[in-house]
Amino acid sequence: MNLSSNEVGDALSKGQGVPLSDLDEGECGVVIRFSTASKLRIRLREMGFTPETMIEVIRSAPLADPIEYSLKGYFISLRREEAKEIIVRRIDGKRKRRRFRFGWRGRNK
Amino acid sequence: MGKEKGEDFALVGGAVINKRIRVGLAGNPNSGKTTLFNELTGSHQKVGNWPGVTVEVKTGTIYYEDYEIELTDLPGTYSISTISNEERIARDYILDYCPDIIIQVVEGPNIERNLYLTTQLIELEVPLILALNMYDEVKEKGIKIRTKKLSALLGMPVIPTVGKRGKGVKRLLEAVAKLAGHSHKPKKPVKINYGHEYEGHIDELIRMMNHPEYREPAYPSRWLALGLIEGDDYISARMHLSDEDRKRVMDKATGIRNHLTNLYHIDPKEYIADQRYGFVSGALKETFKHRPQEGLSVTHRIDDILTNRILGLPILFFLMWLLFQATFGLGQYPVGWIEAGIGFLSGLVSSIFPTGPVKDLLVDGLIGGVGSVIVFLPNILILFLGISILEDSGYMARAAFVTDRVMHALGLHGKSFVPMVMGFGCSVPAIMATRMLESRRDRLLTMLIIPLMSCSARLPIYILFAGTFFPNHAGNIIFGLYLFGIFCALVIGRLFSSLFFHRGYSPFVMELPSYRMPTARSIVFHMWHRVRIYLKKMGGIILVGSLLLWFLGAYPKPPDKSGSPMISDNGTVVESGEGLQKSSKLEFAFIGQLGRLIEPTVQPLGFDWKMGVSLLSGFVAKEVVVSSMGVLYSAENHQSSLLQNALVKSGITPLVAVAFMVFSLLYTPCLATVGAIFRESGSKKWTALSIIYQSSLAWLAAFVIYQGGKVLGLG
């Protein structure tokens, strides 16, 4: 269940690992690890951000921060700053959904 | 734990054995603990659809079979080992109070994360019951949970409940009774396996702690050992060891921690959390089936609009506007009827009682004072109705989500927004609610600005003055005052945060619950609760205050020149001469003397001494401002006519009215609020700051408005 640091390094060097905050709305990622800078890594771990957990980006708040995520069947919001410390592997095949929107598409990078 | 306590049965009445057991309701935030608590005990504790509603321990008693069950509702907690303020309260109850049984309330659709806490409770070896709550939503979402199997895997009764409708409550009690009866029967405990390496070290620590020379530990040694390996700071105080031995064990644990960290390249705490989740997903593999939903959930769709990039903030603004407009607009009709009723009553009393002090006391003191405030009951009810819909629907968490960015930029926290909205109702529970904020800095800041949110007690002042002086724009004027309060709160928040606090690290981790339809029942209870509080205030502090004020206004009597102190009160227009006479009488009385004393401080704001006295009396409770005016102005005119007319006649201009409303909005929080700030901050310094800064701010703002307005020729 746990990836060793080598594997994490591999994943990152292969360009698979990205900060969670880099994902667009509607995209999914799988948790690889937390960056050591994260002060929240224990708390988030206990709330279900364990390795191999699938996380979906639901939406960001009106002023682009915080961001709402979904995991393990519930919804949680994190600030961008905190989401940056969670390294995920982007899942291909973005879920295509027709969404009711007035706004523009996410512009995070 | 728990096991040793199983014996405290009491012999009641010699023959009947009344078994007393202590049961705690624990669980993740917003899982429905308080809802079940209310169902079980018949109480009406506050329920709301956002995490962190309950912030203190509440206890109730139930009699079931021959058990006397002391049931305790706890604040929500995600884990035993992490710490926000209210989570610490729950943890301390579980660890130090040693309940005989814990009912863990689990949010059914969200069972995976909820079971994390279960794994910790299993390790604590407390007798456990799992209340699989929100079972209605489980079914609605097409989730299948095999409860029997789950119960076997977790080693505890699993009981589906629907707290909202009281379903499953009976079975919960049966389970409690059954478990209490079997508390000595050894059961094969469920064990979470942490892998060979970890288990070896756990055993090593257990052996050290279970040394025959040591006292028997009060907690399961496996739990202590795990806690030590996790590095939880609250463990060491809970090991019953001498200082020397404790140090040995702690040093050993530190060694193990370092060893394990180097071996697995991961903090043992994270490793252990992962294993616990591994256990949970193992247990759910065969018992939990989730049919993938077609399309988006209702909550998702609602949020696409309510937290939309562009519409999110305007909608929040609109909802607030709607709330205050409704409070004033819809409230007007019933207010009219109550006013008419009070007018009738006052006429009746006038005609029944002979002229004299008794009649004056009743008409001027009682009806003038209490009556002038009680008319606003409908407005206040509508306001609370609106707030409770916001709370019960789940919008509060969204409001925090939508505003976090702005609040953060101002040095506050998105979650501060929730207590701030509650502050529109009453500052006291709002200040209590700041416990949901993790950092002390955020808590203090929020506490300091909450009184700037116009609470319902200030509403009567606004309605009275805005309705009297701006009859066509009252709703908007009141909304403007609310906005001005929020504006001041944000500015002050920004100022204080840079003046007194370092910018600390306070993350925004907030669960966004599903939207839920507020039930009529919970709203009715909420309303009824408010009505009771309001009426109690009327019968208590406001009644006493009004009578006291009437007395201070009636005595001592001026030396009698005209021969008779009685003045006709047939309800006709009072001659100016007569009014003057009456007014000078008031000035001669105690109240007038006091008024002269404070007049110089309020004169620059355009207030007369009676307004000053009313504001002063409002320190007790802000409704008293209006009741005092009721007494003072009706005493002056000695008429049963409405306070409104009296105010207009007394020469208050619209400009003064605005200055007065702004002053009432900003000045010193009421006594109860000051008490709450003191209790929650635990500091005289911050409490004093709160009083001083608000009074100065109020005075300054009113001064600028009045003098500025005069310069602009508005006065």
Ligand SMILES: Nc1nc2c(ncn2[C@@H]2O[C@H](COP(=O)(O)OP(=O)(O)OP(=O)(O)O)[C@@H](O)[C@H]2O)c(=O)[nH]1
């Ligand atoms: N659909 C449904 N909703 C429920 C049920 N039980 C409770 N609720 C709702 O869930 C929300 C949370 O209920 P609370 O009782 O306040 O939850 P709590 O666990 O006490 O929450 P905190 O005090 O914040 O930890 C409220 O909106 C309830 O009306 C249930 O069985 N079904």
Ligand SMILES: [Mg+2]
């Ligand atoms: Mg609660």
